[in-house]
Amino acid sequence: MTAAVTEASVRAVLNTIVDPCSRAAGAPAGLADMGLIRQLEVTRAPAGARVRVVIGVTEYACLIGPSFAAEAHKKLTPLPGVAELIIELDGEFDWDPDDMSPSYRELLARRRRQGNAFFLPLRELARPGGEGRP
Secondary structure, X not given: OOOOOOHHHHHHHHOOOEOHHHHHOOOOOEHHHHOOEEEEEEEEEOOEEEEEEEXXXXXXXXXXXXXXXXXXXXXXXXXXXXXXXXXXXXXXXXXXXXXXXXXXXXXXHHHHHOOOHHHOOHHXXXXXXXXXXO
């Protein structure tokens, strides 16, 4: 008997794909924690599960989307019970920091409190005499 694929199991796999900007910032976060899984559908079919994922990026100029899609395809294809896999990229570019998971937002807030300049809001870095200015 094949294991049942669930939205939770797919989301967990997708969360192992780390956003490179979060890694560069010293606080690696997966697609789920970053809020980049824009849609996720798992439907049952006689041959197994049909999985459809729409992945976004954090801003219009980000070129990493195709890499996210390729990695998602590579990691989700071998899941037991997946009969059909559809990976799409979101063309809306409507990501907002509020899309991040609450736990990841808290991690970023802790980093800011620790004084890591990379995590300071951009408005602080741009302000003359701002805390993050060299």
